[in-house]
Amino acid sequence: MTQTTRTHLDQLENQSIFLFREAYHAFKNIAMPWSMGKDSNVLVWLARKAFLGRVPFPVLHIDTTYEFPEMLEFREWAAKHHNLNLIIKINTEARARGVGYETHDPVTVTHELKTVALQQALAEYRWEALITGIRRDEDPTRAKERYFSPRNAQFEWDYKDQPPEFWSQFVTTAAKGEHVRVQPLLDWTEVDIWRYIERENIPIPKMYFARNGKRFRSLGCSPITHPIESAASTIDEIIAELEATRTTERAGRAQDHYERNAMQKLRAKGFL
């Protein structure tokens, strides 16, 4: 078949593969956080595209201990299906101190059980780079991200003084204790993700599809993640729903809205 035109999805896929390969070459010690959410599963899929069927680095799940049971089932199944080298990390120290949604506010809990857990994993495994699934369209602060985004030793993101990035050249060095976030999905939108899941038939948790008039648009910790009213039970219906809606994707994620600029504060402290 002679086919020289490329669709938007083809272009996004090619760009992501390129970024994966640049990251894998630049950093010897690299890992990929995997939340099992839709973007995260697209990321695993694109890694397999880049490395011809393999994910040649560890995949990290930060287990908050507030995971939906259905997600844990999916984790077990998908790790086998994709042949992942899965590392599961829990901030047991914080849980032992009693940090939890029952007693603490969501910003604190998210920080302790996600960001601090990630810091602990980084300290343990000394990864120079993390491949993350964030997208520019998710949130205004994420719109300012780079494909290769350095984080300092304090784990902070200096969004006021970011390195220039052009002509496919990136910051590919991390000083000791620092790491680089590599973000192959930066140019993708929520709708792109869905179209790609549909095109490639990528396995995702069933909770994204409507059951009894409700579905999850974004998945996080069970106590603070709420389903939206929806009848969308297929990807086509989800895309149609998204194209009609003007509310934001993370509207169902409580920690973003707990206080003014919550997301910015979380992210400056190292939240993905």
Next chain:
Amino acid sequence: MTKISPQSAIRDPQSSAVAPVKVVFVGHVDHGKSTLIGRILHDTGSLPEGKVEEIKKACAAEGMEFEFAFLLDALLEEQKQNVTIDTTEIPFRTSRRRYAIIDAPGHKEFLKNMITGASRADAAILVISADEGVREQSRRHAYLLSMLGIKNIIVVVNKMDLVDYSEKRFHEIEQEYRKFLQELGLNARTFIPASAKDGENVARSSMKMKWYCAADVLEALDLLEPRKPDTDLPLRFCIQDVYRFDGRRIIAGRIETGTLRAGDQLVFSPANKSSVVASIERWNAPPTEPAVAGDSVGITLAEQIFVERGYVASHQDETPIETNRFHADLFWIAREPLRSGHFYDLRLATQQVKCQIVSIEQVVDSSTLETKTDGREQLERNEIGRLTIQTRSPLVVDNHERVPNLGRFVIIDDGQICGGGTIFGGVYTDRTVAKSKNIFWTEGKITPRTRAMRSGHRGAVVWLTGLSGAGKSTIAQSLERDLFQHGMHTYVLDGDNIRHGLNSNLGFSPDDRVENISRVSEVAKLMADAGAVVITAFISPYRMDRRRAREIALEGNAEFIEVFVDAPLEVCEARDPKNLYKKARAGEIREFTGIDAPYEAPDDPEIVVHTDEQTVDESVATILEQLLPRLRDYGNDE
């Protein structure tokens, strides 16, 4: 009024399945870029529900008047400063198609963000305020757009309300700016008089400027033609990595330009080896032939030739240029200036090499286009220069105007991207007939010159001679450190590392001293022949021995540089760092140079330093000043 070309009408161009057209907004600070963007988002109904109300509420809380620009300033901090600090990407759509806005800042300090944003853009909207007119950044941004290769430019003359919608004022600005753009080789399609604040000529024709009857901003955007795909350019497949996951060697990379098919005969540069593409590899994808510009693929080859990251594959009849010396225009965005002679890393596609700025021919003031040719040694932040660059190993390049992706590079210092350049004036040669005179291939015997090409300097023996306590060892160590920092291969031979090993069977009798120096001379020659800058630190009191050392070095084609480390005997004796003079005076050491053995000072040394008058740093500086040009002169100026 928009004409839809038959090609884009094939599918619904509004569909999210089609890539949005990326538009960068540039222009002088406070000329209204953010206001124009806010207005476009508002008038196209692209804002999330409740966003305007949210910002209005926030403004009321802060006691400020609502402005369209605030819609963009999503971060609280930006609202405080009233300056957009970084690039963002915001989608909107017209009746024709989807767009993504890259909001670029006008603040002078944030040029690197503007470049980051603009480098991804398909088109640019350049905003000029009608009251202030063409300003410094209006010009600088246009210059950078031209370097970044963005040809589609729409100029919006904003704030027309402040000049009473004056047609005369609009034409003044248009005339002045059009002339400037033409000098850059840019062709602005459209000049639009507008008032973003009031929405005049943004999404609707202005009733206040009836004298203007061409396209408004949205219409002008819809008239832009999409960028021509790079499939028609010569093939450039840039290798990112070679994978051996399943026992097969898969060469992974991106096709920057052109097309690639299984069965194609490829030439790999810089090695000039060829092989046939056995297969194009993708995982879980339908076989698509050919692979085209933008595709990230893997390939397998029919013959197992050695290739690695950095190699560029092309077709036989359209090969790129291999060179280690080229001309480029370069913009510099780092705080530290670019310095001539300093070593940097250069990255071009997936290649990375060490490079040195040979000379800065011109510095262009990007806001006036005035060029200065005053023999500058450095390029300051935000300046643009025309340079000659030399790389340590051959680089595969194209002229920017022919194959943009292989004609542009970045300069890296200490891991940070400090500048970007475009290459011009390179000469294409027929690979099958001749090789470029600017490349030096290591076929057959490796000559001193080939080694020098690789390391950036020739091998040499720097022979320090002088009394005990004159400072030879101190200077040798310091000189070694400086040469090392200049990226040179260098090594010190002194009593410490020679007497204990190679010459451990030698004493201090006159015969043994001669033999000692003779062996040092031979070792120094071999190391210099291997490309190192060898620094020797021995008293070497006899003229004849030093002459012999010179002859030995010259036999090995190594440069020999005699450095007389001069200090009067009294000074050396007073220093007496190892108490040797004391012991010699006491008769504990016999035949000590300067006491009971002669020191024959050099008649005509290449370099003299006076350590009784000069500090160590000054002495080293004196040596470097004369040494470096000799080391770098290895016939690289053809």
